[in-house]
Amino acid sequence: MAATGTVLVVDDDPAICVVVGEALRRQGHKVKTAGSIRERAALMDSFTPDVLITDVMLPDGDGLEGVADIIAARPALSVIILSAQNTLNTAIRATEKGAFEYLPKPFDLNELTRAVSDALGTRYEADGETEAGGLPHDGLPLVGRSPAMQEVYRTIARVLSNDLSILVLGESGTGKELVAEAIHSLGQRRTKPFVAINMAAIPRELIEAELFGYEKGAFTGAHARTAGKFEQAQGGTLFLDEIGDMPMEAQTRLLRVLQSGEVTTVGGSKPVRVNVRIIAATNKHLPQLIEENRFRQDLYYRLNVVPIALPALRERREDVILLARHFLERAAQEGLPRKTLADDATQLLMVYHWPGNVRELQNMMQRLAVLSRENVITGEILRNMLPMDAVPADYAAPADHLAYAVRDWAKRQLGVGIGQPNRNLHDDLLAVIEPILLQEVLATVDGNQIRAAGLLGINRNTLRKKLTDYGLDPLQLRLTD
Helix, strand or coil, X not given: CCCXXXXXXXXXXXXXXXXXXXXXXXXXXXXXXXXXHHHHHHHHHHCCCCEEEEECEECCEECCCXXXXXXXXCCCCEEEEEECCCCHHHHHHHHHCCCCEEEECCCCHHHHHHHHHHHHHHHHHHCCCCCCCCXXXXXXXXXXXXXXXXXXXXXXXXXXXXXXXXXXXXXXXXCHHHHHHHHHHHCXXXXXXXXXXXXXXXXXXXXXXXXXXXXXXXXXXXXXXXXXXXXXXXXXXXXXXXXXXXXHHHHHHXXXXXXXXXXXXXXXXXXXXXXXXXXXXXXXCXXXXXXXXXXXXXXXXXXXXXXEECCCHHHCHHHHHHHHHHHHHHHHHCCCCCCEECHHHHHHHHHCCCCCHHHHHHHHHHHHHHHCCCCEXXXXXXXXXXXXXXXXCCCCCHHHHHHHHHHHXXXXXXXXXXXXXXXXXXXXXXHHHHHHHHHHHHHHCCCCHHHHXXXXXXXXXXXXXXXXXXXCCHHHCXXXX
């Protein structure tokens, strides 16, 4: 059995405390949270944590103050520092205070849980109790450290302690069901069923029977009473996927159920009381459907209490390489050959526009894990997997990678129109160019981060954060003979 421990999380953002706390509890750790230095001190008088996770900027002072004294008094305690002040000075101060790890905000939840595992592993090794294999990590079933995904995480955190209805919005393949699963598995209904139904996948005449159940003899083929999705999800969460495809007549009945909390089966007369949390999702623009009289406005208001908008993958390009490596690693854990990405392959991944979003990227990485004969996936191998018009015909010319990346990106943005809402073309362009620049500079200085930071005109801590954000490994960015 893997080692677990006790963790104290100190942050004045309740959302961060909730998400980090729940993720660590899922690993088996005991967790307490505090929102200030004063609360931290009061808790530590009666609570002896193995790991302290603390923010720097707290309402009543500097979270780093007193850390050295705490560590001196409790040598077995590991301290992990979080800070939105992503400066070299903060990193140096954290190290000087004796911190085990320093993570800049926005941090990746999986990276934080691994840091806790590493900290506990170090402590247990000192006690002679380390177990082979280390600690498993089990955070949110979502991957991404881009600002857009950080906002999604914050919204998820705020709805875990209530039962408000949620409407998840986003293109096909962006991970809407994963968001629903995360809310359920981290929320107060996690011990009860999670039931999903896809409105677009069920014949119109059977949707009511699937949702509400039916009595024996209600229609041809109804040989026995069958509980619907509402009853199956009793006490838990019901995920209504592709809600925009629900027929109007079924919408009317669904609204009645949501208002009354009671379900009457098809062919039945006795209502059954149900208690479920509703999470709906759609890739359609529901206000437009309302104008076209294809969706009920009152149902829309009932479902859209808390909206969560998932960004398209092309709007979170800094997550592309992170996701690609995640899917390759997961494929390896499932028994497929372990694959890695060459530099020119990562450049192609960043240039491609991903119309199928995360699902398309996942499927592509799975195909590469199965079909590629090479352990290192090169740009040439990847290009054979992409649509013929995905990149310019002569993109593979090594000296022209950066120029082609910019040119191809610009053509695609102009092709889809630059007047889209919520677009930031400057940041989008940086997400394409910056990882290429980082790779070229690090390769030139043979992976020396101090020299690379000097050439780029940034401090080393900023360089380190950028490498982490783009999923770049400096050890793999060295010139080879």
